[in-house]
Structure formats: C-alpha cells, structure tokens
Amino acid sequence: MQHSLTGRRRILVGLSFGLVAAAFYGGSSVIAKAGMTSEGVPPLVFTSFCFLMGVIIISLLFHRSFKFRSGIPLKYFLFIMAGGLTSGCAVSLLVFAVDLAPISVVTPIVFLHPLVALILTHFFLQQLERVTPRVVMGTLFAVSGVILVILGSVQL
Secondary structure: OOOOOOHHHHHHHHHHHHHHHHHHHHHHHHHHHHHHHHOOOOHHHHHHHHHHHHHHHHHHHHOOOOOOOOOOOHHHHHHHHHHHHHHHHHHHHHHHHHHHOOHHHHHHHHOOHHHHHHHHHHHHOOOOOOOOHHHHHHHHHHHHHHHHHHHHHOOO
16 A cells, blocks of 8 residues: 555554554454354354455455556465465464453453564564653553453353
8 A cells, every 4th residue: 555644644544544443353253253142153164254255345446556467475375375374374363262252251352462462573674663661551551441440240
C-alpha cells in the first residue's frame, strides 16, 4: 500500500486503522460464534470460507497495487510465507477457541498478543523499532487490563 502520509498524520491514520481492525476482529469472533453455534458450521469450514472471502475482498480492493514480477528474492518470499502462515494459524486457532470456550474469555486471551509482539520486537526488530520503557509500561498496562477481564469472567 503506497501512501504519502508523513509525521503525526501518518501515526494517527495508523492508529485509526488499528482501532478499526480491533472492531473487525471483535465482530468476526462474535459472527464466528453465532455461525458455529446456531447454524452448526464446523470451525474448519468457517475458517476456510473466511480466508476465501478475505482473498476475494483484498483482491478487489487492491488489485491495482499488485505488481507481480519474476525473480522475487527468496528472503522476501520467506517473509511473506511466514506472515501468511502465522496469520492463518492465529485466525484458525481463534475460531476453534471461540467454538470451544466462552467468547468473553477467549478474545481477551487472544489479545495478549501485544506482549508477544513486544518481546519479538525487542529481539528481532532492534534496527527498525526501539522498545522504550514507556512502550513496555503501556504494553504491561494493557495486558494487565486483559488479565483482569479474564479473571473476572472465568467460571470453570
């Protein structure tokens, strides 16, 4: 996605996209639970059609941005494959989890991912991003809220 945003505006747009993504993820979990529970759609079927719809929608929206060329460096291809694999596994496991456990417990657990991202960023992206004490505190604060939600809603 090419963009000409700079500085503060770029960050605000990025944060806005993050909020919209959170709304979509939350909505998709509720839709998944409803479809699998009331309609009896198996989790694997649900996930497969979600990915198919995602490919179709992204293709329609961004087809002009796709620039296929031969000779893509192997390193780029490996990053693309790893990103697709981890995203696909994450969504699939989320759908299976929502099918098996209460959505009010599963989704907060899934959204502990900022802690994982923070740790991986520290070890693998030191040249691209700095993990400052302020970022660590913000992440721990957010994760603490998630843990409180989990503890408050768990009734095993």
